[in-house]
Amino acid sequence: MAPNGVLRNLTLALVASVVVLGSLLFIALKLYFRGTEPAGTWDGWWERELRELREREPPGSAEMLKQVVVLGLDGAGKSSVLHYICSQKARTHIPPTLGFNSAQLRVEGLEMDLLEVGGSSNLREYWPLYLSDAHVLVFVVDSVDRSRLLTARQELHTLLAEEPRLPLVVLANKQDKGDALSTEELREELALHLLSGQREVFLLPTSATWASLNTATSVLHVKSLLVTLLSQS
Secondary structure, eight states: OOOHHHHHHHHHHHHHHHHHHHHHHHHHHHHHTTTOSOTTOGGGHHHHHHHHHHHHSOTTOOOEEEEEEEEOOTTSOHHHHHHHHHOOOOOSOOOOOSSEEEEEEEETTEEEEEEEEOOSHHHHTTGGGGTTTOSEEEEEEETTOGGGHHHHHHHHHHHHHHOTTOOEEEEEEOTTSTTOOOHHHHHHHTTGGGGTTTSOEEEEEOOOSGGGTTSTTOTHHHHHHHHHHHHHO
């Protein structure tokens, strides 16, 4: 009879595999059936935003499809960042991503495909699989969660070793909290100085909330940066 620990590890591995497979199918179906969800559902908000942007664009505008991968530990605020990049609509609660999430945004003749992958420990080993097709990596860090900064740094540098030339945008999120670490402190904690000269690295303070959209920590600055980076790539 197998020890309980072995059975538990096998169960976690099977669950993670099922989540990954199901999430890949989810993303593929989203892209194939884009825009078919009924209005008013959470699952369809990015499709509605995309349709609205397309209606504003003049016909014949040039399009470039670029992929952005959004990663970070669970609880860092990735889903909130993604929401306010793609939609300036207030929400009282944005549920965390348990597996994967995808969103499409079309702006200035550029179509961005944003893929968010859950940050729980059983999903992090799959993160590198999504880097090969990415044009930019966005890594979200909880500026308040000091106890897991070492884990965030280790996971980030493991990712960067996989794709040494991929542009990196680090978001020092939750800057609206009184005990948040500054960007200077996070630069040191995440050892970003070690990346000097290796790749394009950007560290932005963010607050992924409705109240912060018109402040210096608005995620709309992230959106502008992504448009600039992806237009150049």
